[in-house]
Amino acid sequence: MADFPRECSRRAAQAARVFICTALAAVVSACAAGTAPPLPALDVDPDRIAVAGLSSGAYMATQVHLIHSDRLRGAALAAGGPYGCAGGSLETALGACMVGTPDVAALAATARERAGTGDIAPLSGLAGDAVYVLHGKADAVVSEEVSRAAGGLYAALSDEVGGVAIEADFERDFPHLLPTVGQGVDCPLGGEPWLGRCGFDAAGAMMAHLFGPAPGEAGEAAGELRRFDQSAYVPADADPLLADEGYLYLPPACADGGRCGLLVVFHGCQQHAGNVGEAFVRDAGFNRWADVHGVAVLYPQARSSYLPLNPKACWDWWGYTGADYDTRRGAQPRWLAAAMGALGAPMP
Structure with missing residues (x-):
């Protein structure tokens, strides 16, 4: 009995060493398995x-377009x-910029300034650009007036820059989601994952x-969807508040080294x-x-947070x-420029 405490101590130490080594091995293995490559x-x-x-991804898309x-x-x-709709205010973002009527003339003046x-690219960079604006009649989250203002801002700048090719579609009856032909939820019901079987191929119309x-006609995707390390492109002096990993889709022609275009697609809140x-x-x-257009697709991913307040992982448009x-100095635009530059796009 006199040696019992010593034996217990010895066995406890041995068990602790085994536990620590096993735990460390598991952590190293998990980290190695979960580390995505760069672009x-x-x-x-x-x-x-x-x-x-x-949605918030559309706001991000128009910000990036004006910036670059x-x-x-x-x-x-x-x-x-x-x-520029929110003007740096969450209250304005949730109010006038979702269910109100934005002041297009004032926003055009801001863009010019x-x-x-x-702070953004010269407006001459818009000359000859293509802009597609889509909004569903059953959308109860973002009003039609807000989407019309998005197209209206481009129209207000179009004449002075030499023309912007704007196509607007407001005649389809779908809720707050991206319409597809056969993927997602039942169209009238809406909801997560905010893709709906609406009998309309929005992605195809946008890319056209x-x-x-x-x-040609699109079939099943034949390329490769890859994860990539988003942290590799974070600015040294700012946190863009993104997820650790994003996604890149490579059509076969792009993966084989052929010249290809690039489309950056921003998800919506909670998407x-x-x-x-x-x-x-x-x-x-x-x-x-x-695959049909010969275009790589970059899907950056935001992350949810409570400090700062962004629990639904929306893109930063407020x-x-x-x-x-929403300028060239912004953390998310700078991150995106670095990621696109790594892919081979001529970003500043």
Whole structure:
């Protein structure tokens, strides 16, 4: 009995060493298995780069378009509003910029001023660009007036920049989601993952307007959907508040080293992979048309947070990453420029 405490101590120490070694091995293994690679370098055609998005993703798409219009050829916006709408205010974002009537003339003046100071690209970069605006009649989250203001801002700037090719579709009866032919929820019901079987291929229509008529019909996506490390492109002095990983879809022609275009697609609030898995990045319809158009598709992923307040992982269109969120100095636009540059797009 006198040696019992010593034996217990010895066995406890041995068990502790085994536990620690096992735990460390598990952590190392999990980290190695979960680490996504960086983005590959592609042969990107600088004349075929565009952005698209749904809801908060549409706001992000129009922000990126105005910020980098000298490097992009257009934007497709579903259920989103005009550049600069929130003015750095969450209250305005949730009010006038979702269910109100934004002041297009004032927003056009803001865009002109920011272009003059270099906060966004010169407005001449919009010349000849393609803009597609989509809104469903049954959308109870974002009003039709807000989406019309998105197109209205481009129209207000069009004449002075030499013309913007704007296509607007407000005649389809679907709720707050991205319509597909056969993927997602029953169209009238709506809801997660905010893709709906509405008998309309929104992704196909968007890409046709951005990249020209498709040279053929789309079948099942034949390329590769890859995860990539988003942290590799985070600015040293700012946190863009993104998820650890994003997604990249590569059509066979792009993966084999051929020249290809690039489309950046921004998910809506609560539509990030952390909430809906790969439903959006696989089923929204962009990948199948990417094969036809020869376009790589980048799907960046936001993350949810409570400090700052962004529990639904929306893109920053009201200022949660900082006052410069919708300018070239913004954390998310800078992150995106670095990621697109890594792919081979000629970003500043």
